[in-house]
Amino acid sequence: MEKPQLIASDVDGTLLSTLEEITPRTKSVIRRATEAGVPFVLVSGRPPRWIPPVARAAGLSGYAVCANGAILYDIALDEVVAVHGLLDPLLLHDVATALETALPGCRLAAERIGTCAVDPDVTNFAIEPDYHNPWGDGEGKTSPRAEVLGHPAVKLLVSMRGMSSDEMATAARSVLDGTVDITYSANFGLIEVAAHGVTKATGLAEVAERYGVAPARTIAFGDMPNDLEMLRWAGHGVAMANAHPALLDVADEVTGPNSEDGVAQVLERWF
Template sequence: MERPRLVASDVDGTLLGLDERVSGRTASAIGRVHASGTPFVLVTGRPPRWVPVVAQGAGTTGYAVCANGAVLYDIGADRVVWQVGLDPVRLADLANVLDAALPGCAVATERVGARALDDDVQPFVAETAYRHPWGDSDHREVTRAEVLGHPAIKLLVGHEKMTSAEMALAATSLLGDEVEVTYSSNAGLIEISAPNVTKASGLADVAERFGVGAADVIAFGDMPNDVPMLSWAGHGVAMANAHQEALDVADEVTASHVEDGVALVLERWF
């Protein structure tokens, strides 16, 4: 492609190394993207509260598409621009279906207020049996009724005896296209968003704000939750460490996230 007019990147397994930091080489490449006047957008499954530390390492203060497309966050202004969530009735219905599809599962919800951290909103609540693969210092254990009793940007479903791929297949077979089911880790966790909410839908909104068409966007990713974005962008780049589903839809495969794969591609133009 010609030099892209917008650059978008997933975070974990793509932009960050094993130390969960942006390397100097990758940060330099991002700096040159900014210097050229080209927008650089973080597109992640992470909630807004986990974005500022990444943004600081990457040297970016623009937009971040968070929670797999459910939230648009303005990093520099620390402002949630918009969010698309699941209401309590939908959450309760989903939990009932998932109990049948995934016996023994446990649930949690991610919530967001007006800022990355909002004193009026408990950002992450989970029932006692839920085990989060990455841990969470804000994790608060509550009853299932409390988990499902408030609007949420994402429903997380864990199972200690299944892989994420197995869970996604079982859940999708019952839920169909009523919601978006995806995963960013194969450690027994699936993530459920409102229908038609994906990284692609969130990134498309950002691109429209900059007057950039999909054909002029380059996007980097590594997991199934990146597939819609990699397919939508004019040039989708999968990391060498990517899940097969991401590799299958990518226009190009770069080096792994520990070998500056994002920088290797960006250095062609910036």
């Protein structure tokens, strides 16, 4: 690949180390790239409110693609620039009914968004009782299922104890395939439901258009199934050595694991 004109990276399991930190080596190459005029975009399943700590550690102030492509967030302005594929309450209820057939006993949560990362007028994260978050259960307003599903959401999260995310996704697709998109960013019993056609690739394409950069001059890094479309879209898709097998199959290149600065190992060729 020629020197990239746009760099996109997933966050967890890719840019962050196993200690969930930006290492000095990775931060240094990000600084060199941005000083050379090449935008570095965070592309994550995370909501905007989880982006600022990572952006500060990496020295970034531009765009972040959040919620697997549903949200475009301006880090410096703390502003939600665009929202795509809102799931309306009617669709959310239909999805929940289908999921009870495929995953009886599953628990649901809804990710919502306002005009900024933490909008006081919006319940950003509504969860029903016994919903389990593999990243910790200290976040979210616990509400009855009707309330969780009663407002437009950028994504629906589904937890199921005792199953892997792989198993859950297979079961959910058997009843929902083609209606919504199903993916996951960790294999710990959690899947994410988004509007059909909304992916990290569509979010990154919007950023690339704003910068006037073609897919062929974009490099993207990822490690989990929610990164698949992004790696396919980019001119050079790079999977981490610790990536899910599905990414290893489609990547143009496999770099070192996130524990060994795999992103930096590639970017140091140019920066």
